[in-house]
Amino acid sequence: MESTRKLAAIMFTDIQGYTALMQTDEAKALEMRNRHREVFQRLHKEFNGTILQYYGDGTLSVFDSAIDAAQCGVEMQKELQEEPKVPLRIGIHTGDILYSETEAVGDGVNVASRVESVAVPGSVMISEKVYDYIKNQKEIPVQSMGRFNFKNVEKPLEVYALGMEGLVVPNPETLSGKFVKHDTKAKPDTQNISSKKYTLPLLIGGLLLVALATVWALGGLGSGESENGTFTSIKVKDENGNTIEKQIVRSSQQKKIYLVEFDNETGEEEYNWLSAAIPFALEMDWDQDPYMLNYYEERETFEQFNAELEKAEEKRVDYLMRGSFRVKDSIYSFHPELYQVSSGQKIKEWDFSGPQILPLVDEASLAIKKDLGVPEDYLANVKDLPLTQQLTEDVDAFKKLIEGLVNMNTNFGRGLQLINEAGEDDESFAMANYVNALINHQMSFSPTQAEKSIERAMKHRKRLGESAETNVRILNYRIEGQPEKAVQLAKMMADMKPAQSDLHLSLAGEYQRLGMFEEALESVKRYQIARDDPDAAIETELNFLLRLDKTKEGITRGESFIQRNPEKLTVIKELGKHYLHAKEYEKAEGIFKKADILEPESPYWSKFLDHITFMKDSADFLTEEILKNYVGEYEVEFRKLSLEIGTNAPLLTFRVLNQQDFPLYPTSTNIFFASIQDLGIKFKKNLESEAEQLYLKEGQSGFMRCFKEDEMIKTAHKLLAEKKYEEAKEKYTDAKEAHPDHYYLDNFLKHIEFMLKKDDKWDKNMQAKYIGDYSAQEGKIKGSITQKEDGLYLLQPNFPATIEPAIILPMSEEKFMLPTSMASSIVFKKRGKKIKSLSLMIYDQTRGTLDKVD
Secondary structure (H helix, E strand, O other): OOOEEEEEEEEEEEEOOHHHHHHHOHHHHHHHHHHHHHHHHHHHHHOOEEEEEEEOOEEEEEEOOHHHHHHHHHHHHHHHOOOOOOOEEEEEEEEEEEEOOOOEEOHHHHHHHHHHHHOOOOOEEEEHHHHHHHOOOOOOOEEEEEEEEOOOOOOOEEEEEEOOOOOOOOOHHHOOOOOEEOOOOOOOOOOOHHHOOOOHHHHHOOOOOOOOOOOOOHHHHOOEEOOOOOEEEEEEEOOOOOEEEEEEEOHHHOEEEEEOOOEEOOOOHHHOOHHHHHHHHHHHHHOOOOOEEEEOOOOOOOOOHHHHHHHHHHOOOOEEEEEEEEEEOOEEEEEEEEEEOOOOOEEEEOOEEEOOHHHHHHHHHHHHHHHOOOOHHHHOOOOOOOHHHHOOOOHHHHHHHHHHHHHOOOOHHHHHHHHHHHHHHOOOOHHHHHHHHHHHHHOOOOHHHHHHHHHHHHHOHHHOOHHHHHHHHHHHHHHOOOHHHHHHHHHHHHHHOOOOHHHHHHHHHHHHHOOOHHHHHHHHHHHHHHHOOOOOOHHHHHHHHHHOOOHHHHHHHHHHHHHHOOOOHHHHHHHHHHHHHOOOHHHHHHHHHHHHHHOOOOOHHHHHHHHHHHHHHHHHHOOHHHHHHHOEEEEEOOOOOEEEEEEEOOEEEEEEOOOOOEEEEEOOOOEEEEOOOOOEEEEOOOOOOOOOEEEEEOOOOOEEEEEEOOHHHHHHHHHHHOOOHHHHHHHHHHHHHHOOOOOHHHHHHHHHHHHHHOOOOOOHHHHHOOOEEEEEOOOOOEEEEEEEEOOEEEEEEOOOOOOOOEEEEEOOOOOEEOOOOOOOOEEEEEEOOEEEEEEEEOOOOOEEEEEEEO
């Protein structure tokens, strides 16, 4: 089905109170809808309109002429004001749309729907653009309703009511709805970019399978419609290139719900976890069903009902579900409530009770789907796995998963520990093991734990619904080093669920990891269409345009956005980077100075300004030949981390692990910084000389030295592990001569000297005094030390619990070191005959003194 772009007059209509009437008098509601459609079809034919879509009590249509659209609206309202009356609302806007035989998408569609939201029964509302076409038509009088700020509309928009006899023209002061009159100032966006973190749903990249409602041109996928208009057939390719034909439910027929946390009415904290568990389980169960598009973020909380509605509208859904629960005498009771997003009115509520929480949610899930109008003959055949299979029969393990997810923002270590325990408690708990594997892989905490958890998730993946099972396979391909197959599976998912916008953003991330920025940019565009918001994820769009050297396009997009949103710091940063790469230093300086004024407490912007100053003075100095001195692979002290430095004159780039390249901006001839959070790179030697080492600054931990990888050091490490001390000493000595500033080589040499001369005093009894459990004087940091073998110890911190143990090497009877772990240093301090404490800097760069627990 082909789509074309055109300028059209777009009409939205809907019947006020229709959903509520369906609950009390279904026959009357259907009679009203049928009368509306009969008049609608007849008059559209008379005024040359094209009907695109019916959705419940509403319609979407287009006209080639704004005058025809207005006259059609007037005649519809006059006829429907006669008995039997139909309380119809009409909104009309003229704009550019992407148009097919059955659907239209684009900014114009969004604006038309917003204009319709101002209407009252019996009225016809038009935008200022429609007014421009009809203002000279004396037979079409109008009255201004004022200017309104609409969500996802660029600027305040004036709305008019047609004033012909027989039409309702409301008092502008009495209008109410989901809009803001122009004299109300919107709160500016002052988000602190340096502290911005990924939320878990984004991190998981589709794990919780969030689904958003939208208008989507399914014909663009080469689909064919079935006879009943409910299902569409599409063809997709799996990771092996096999073509699969799938039946998906048309967007107009799907039930679109945004879920929020349920209120705990028990008053007991031990049941707080159910606030997130109930919507989480509903979301998991509904995701099996193509009829359902649902969205839930287990760490998104709201203080006001209006904020919930606003978020639901942002997600482009029809319904908001909230509710409450109680637990009494081992019986769970919960009370879901369903609200219409457009009006904020409650349209349905239920009560469910039972002795087991997951079977109870299963019962509720099916009942709610039936009440929403999902056909019963369809429900009798669709796959509907019980939640005890999709999740776990172990309620304690389920509780740990939920509490772990909720804790991720406030106490990341504790959250990850709980998720790990959930997978350990029930190894068949595929979802818990998947989350554990994803976090450990994505954040490079523990490759071993990631492999262990994904192996369990793969083993039990058939317990999951199709979408969740596919996500497990995607992650497995990534961990196994087959990113191409991960990308293809992610693309298959996005094609199967075109209205599920976050899948397009996840696919963009998969493309990004492979450096496929054209494809990544296209996925962002599809995400924006699915969100019906051309500015959604604009920061990501600008970043990809920069990677593709499309700075002219990026500057145009960024400038347009900043004119409308002058305080959006994340976009200011990306626009500034485009100016830098285009060598428009004056403009870059202006925009970063503005950012510095908006966020003066951040050191981030001054680094860009320092870079600009240096580039103005020394741009010609940074030649490709000079930059090549720094190209190569580096190893970072005390970290299982490799760093690759490349060149992209006049900048360097660095790559950590499997991640994308990041630009390094010079602030002088020997200082560089990266454009992500507060990360910085400092080169010890000047650019004129060979770069053998550099300093990596990360967070508050200070500088950590990085050295180009050296075969002598690798060989020495291997010999040490084999206890070939003399040979290892020779190699470490050679490496030390080659890299005199490589200070941790001294520690290895000291360890070897101690091991070569240790006497009988170094026996098991002496070593035993260091073995035991340790806890921090302050905070929740804990750790245990055990003996690995003669002369070596094993440190197991539990922050987070999934980090692998680290080998401790003695340098003397009193000093020890961690040669390769993520902890920076460890020193035993003796007091009398017993070890009393040790100093440890652990994974989150939290320094603390650990005391032995006797």
